[in-house]
Amino acid sequence: MPQPPRFSLIAGRRDIIDRREIAQRIAALPDAKLQQEGTQILRDALQGGRAEIGRRLAAESGRGRVIAASYAFLSDQIVRLAYDLVTQRLVATADPDAGERLAIIGLGGTGRGEMAPYSDLDLMFLCPARNVPWCEGVAEALLYLLWDLKLKVGHSVRTIPDMIDAARNDMTVRTSLLEARWIWGDAGLDAEAMRRFRSEIVAGSEREFVAAKLAERDERHRRMGDSRYVVEPNVKDGKGGLRDLHTLYWIGKYVFGVERPADLVDKGLFTAAEFRRFERAERFFWSVRCHLHLAAGRPEERLGFDMQRQIADAMRYADRPGKSAVERFMQFYFLNAKTVGDLTGLFLAQLDTQMGERGRRFALPTFRRRPKRLDGFTVDRGRLSIPADDWFRKDAVRLVELFALAASEEMEIHPHAMRIAARDARLVDHVRDDARANAFFLDVLTARKNPDMALRWMNEAGVFGRFVPDFGRVVAQMQFDMYHHYTVDEHSIRAIGLLSRIERGELADDHPLSTRLFDQIVSRRVLYVAVLLHDIAKGRGGDHSELGAEVAQELCPRFGLDEEETETVAWLVRYHLLLSNTAFRRDVADPKTIEDFVGAVQSPERLRLLLILTVVDIRAVGPTTWNDWKRRLLRALFDAAEERLRLGHKQRGRAEQVAARQQALADALAWKSSAARAHARRLPDSYWLAEPDSWQVANALQVADAEARIGDPQPSVVADADPVSGMTRISVFAPDRPGLFYRIVAALSVAGASIVDARIHTTRDGMALDNLLITDARGRGYEDSRTRRRVANALEKALRNDHEPVLKEMGTLPRREEVFRVAPRVLIADKASTRTTVVEVNARDRPGLLARLAGVIHAAGLELHSAHIATYGERAVDVFYLTDAKGRKLDTEASASLRQQLLDVASEAN
CATH class of the missing domain: 3.30.460.10 (Beta Polymerase, domain 2)
Structure with a gap:
């Protein structure tokens, strides 16, 4: 039978x-x-x-x-x-x-x-x-x-x-x-x-079938995120998953009549060693898929966060120093996905060779004619190859030179050369300190066009991780959180690709400042090396920025960088989060913020390098991580720091900038000069430095409209779309009183809104003018004007009510997010501002968290001067600039009491 x-x-x-x-x-x-x-x-x-x-x-x-x-x-x-x-x-x-x-x-x-x-x-x-x-x-x-x-x-x-x-x-x-x-x-x-x-x-329909299967595969990859390194992969249909292995078998069966996958070796499409890798990946993915179905109790194919920990336990993965069991499991998952990608490339290229007519490629694009030999390497129908199987054994430096040539000549590497490179990858261990090999590696990294493609090939062949063992440690390494979309190696290679595109001017519309600054930097290779190394030390159990700087100090001289370049790369790696953390978590309108930031940066060159590195780092995190709101915050900090570094005096330029913003508003409104001066005098310098021009115009019109009403001043709330951020701007103009911010965030929380950022201003005559950015439960702005009006009306009603807000329990989390825990932390920085005490709360993000934190601040009788809300996946980082009721910084006793109360709320969020 x-x-x-x-x-x-x-x-x-x-x-x-x-x-x-x-x-x-x-x-x-x-x-x-x-x-x-x-x-x-x-x-x-x-x-x-x-x-x-x-x-x-x-x-x-x-x-x-x-x-x-x-x-x-x-x-x-x-x-x-x-x-x-x-x-x-x-x-x-x-x-x-x-x-x-x-x-x-x-x-x-x-x-x-x-x-x-x-x-x-x-x-x-x-x-x-x-x-x-x-x-x-x-x-x-x-x-x-x-x-x-x-x-x-x-x-x-x-x-x-x-x-x-x-x-x-x-x-x-x-x-x-x-x-x-x-x-x-x-x-x-x-x-x-x-x-x-x-x-x-x-x-007779073999070509039709192959073309259809490849097109189907590409479309499936596009639907699934077009990367084999997405952190919640689809085991069946995702890139590098089971369906990709099935596709290889289908093509082999259709074209060559194979009856079982092992027959692919007999047809020359895989070597025996490559087929063993095929089988190992297949065994692993089937194990994961079966565990996934049983854990879910249904035909679930997406390996979500809620399932990853369960399956890691079921497959007996254990914690290791610096890396949890689930991160070790997912790293092995991505290593197998990488194997599938490697095998797919080899298979299709070999298929192309076998099916192609003489002088004509089957499935892959044709290339312009090349010389038959390049530094001893050969060219086989447009693809870079090697003259003999012992080519790398005779000179292991050629293992790196292969990819340098592919990058400089913009050529694909022949599957035979990739096979031999993978076979001989271990030989590169002996030439890590060779000057020629390191020069070739730097050529790959800093190639003028598509260095990321050559680096991926180098990674697929196993040469990259052996030539730079520190990089090998992060290959396929996942971070178990909701912020990072890709593995560490994929994130770094994507960042290098983005950097190259900025240098070539291809992203000038998205990043005009970074594109302009690139022409001003002294050493482009410093920037490329810093981007490569900025996350090199993740997963080692310590501060990856500090550990990465130590790695940079060791690697840069080996790569051929001089002492000054090495110091700059190490500094960039050590402080690669400084710009974003300052812009997103601190009050850029506070002179002390700029003073501390400039004190760390110290030079215009470092500032330029740091901005570009920050941009590509954020963009490479995931497809939706970068937005115009982050661009605006980074640009504001960069401009303030650049001005300070250029002028060299902390006061000069600030007054001029405030005056210029006030004049721009007056010009935009066409008000009488007396009315414009009166409005300008009411608001502090921090307002003019912090708020975008369009918001200042909208605020001025709102204030004028509210004060034109007869009777006692009543709260005025405007909810409008902010096209720059894609969110909704809420502006509140109301008589200032203790706990006003608490009432605002409590009412918005009850209405189901999430606050993304908040800036609080008090006029010299006792009115509050607060601007907030909010989103709905899906993280999007309120697109419908009627919905925005309902939110504004609900907030106005809550502000007119003299009763204390009644907070609901903090909202529940979706099942896939329940697995995450964030160690609660409250930091009190007394020296981060000259006038206020800066309090930073790190907690598990969930609905109602900000309202409860604001409630603690209100109950303590403290004055809130500025609030900055940042979210990194499941982690919320909320920063408050506070004084006591008399406008003084908090004393030691008040700070300790506040810290404990905020820590209690942060702990409840888990």
Whole structure:
């Protein structure tokens, strides 16, 4: 009886299900109890088999292929038993004619003999002709029986001509038929169908199929994020996942007729060593997928944060210094995803070589003609190659030179050269200190066009991580948080690619300042090396900025950088978060903020380098991390620091800038000069330095409108779209009173809004003018004007109410976010401002957190002068500039009491 080869891997198959014993039990049932009791026997057998496979997975979690085959084997036996029950007892025919035949054929994963616990059962009922009552009756009865067993069945009822037509017109059907496998019923029908499929569909259509599968793969990657390093990967359909391995097998089967993946070696598409990597990755991914299905209790394919920790425990990963069990598990996941990417590139390039006509490439783009030899390397139809298999063994420096040439000549590397480079990668250990090798590496890193592509090839071959072992330590390393979208190595390589695009002017619209500054920097290679090394020390259990600076001090001289360049790179790595942390967490309008920042930076050159490094670092975190609001904050800090460094005096320039902003507002409003001067005198310098021009115009109009009303001043609230940030601006003009900010954030919290940033200003005549940026529960601005008006009305009503706000419990978190914990921390910086005490709270972000923190500040009788809210995935960092009721900094006792109360709230957030 034919079975998929992988069924032979399953030990003790009868312990999973004994079909003969179950068939005997069903045969002994009387007709009156056949339907009910027969179904129950099958249900018990299915549940018992699943329980046995689950025990085997728990005991040997690394045998993913065997587990997948076991689930398919169990499904096969259930289908066979159900078919026999239907045809022999339920829809039995005493004297069947020639048309009463039916073949049950497994398609897709069912046909391949690989199923996860909750995979669909994909079946085709093949009939000899249309409209045969017996066939239709059997198919219907069988489906109802399988549905009664709670199996999810994907099915089709076809004749052979129907099947051929569907395969001709639908590539998905064609692919599923490629893995078709007879399960039970009439084997002759299956044999005839497969013969016609191969002769009428497959023969002569190989190029069409390959092109369609590659296009389908690219579209699937695009939907899934187009990276194999996204932190919540899709095990089945994500880039570098199981479907990519299946695609290689499908192409090999369609083009070369292979019957099992191991045959890809015989066809020259993989070496034996490469196929072993294929099998290891496949085993691992099947283990993860089966664990994922069982943990979720449904056909879940996305390895979400909530599942990662569970599966890491199930697969027996343990914590290590500097790296948690879940981070070690996910690093191994991404290493396997990287393996799939490497193998895909080799496979397709080899396929291209075998299928291409002489002088013409099959699937990959053509390149302009090149000289036949480049420094001893050869060129094979536009791809950089090597003249002999011992080329790297004769001179290991060539392992680095290969990628330098590929970068400088903008050439793809031939799969043969990549294979030999991967084989000989260990030889690069002996030339790490070789000046030529390091010069070539610097050429790769600083290539004028697409250095990220050459670095990825170098990484795929295993040369990168061996030549720079510190980089090898972060290959495929994940950070278990909601902020970082990619692994550390992918993040760094993406940042280098962004840096190159800024240098070439391709991102001038997005980053005009960085593009302009690039032409002013003294050493471009300092910047490229700093971007490479800025996260090099992550996962070592300490401050990665400090540890990374030490790594830079060791590596830069090896790369060929002089003493001054080395010092600059080390400084940039040590302080690569300084600009963003200051801009997002501190009051840039406070002179002390600028003084401290400039004191750390010290030179215009470092400031320029730091800005560009910060921009590419933030953008490379993920596709939605960079926004115009962050651009605005960074630009404000950069301009203030640049002015201070240029003018060299902390007061000069500040008054001029304030006067210029006031004059710009007066020009924009066309008010009488007396009215414009009166408005300007009411507001402190911090207002003019902090608020964007458009907000100042909107605020002035709001204030004028509110004061034109007759009677006592009432709170005025404006909610408007802010096109720069994509969020909603809330502006509050109201009589200042203790706890006003608390009332504002409490009301917004009750309304379901999240506060992204807040700036608080008090006029010289006792009015408050506060500007806040808010989003809805999805993190987006309120697009509908009516919704914005409702939020504004609710806030106005709350501000008119004299009763203390009643806060709800802090909102619950989605299940996928519950796994994250943030160590609560409260920092009190008495010297960060000359006038106020700066309090920074780090806590688990959740709805209502800011309102509760503001409530503590209000209850303590403190005055809030400025608030800055930053969120990094699951971590909230809220900073408050405070004084006591008399306008003085907090004393030691008040600081200690406040710290403990804020820490209690931060702890509750977990």
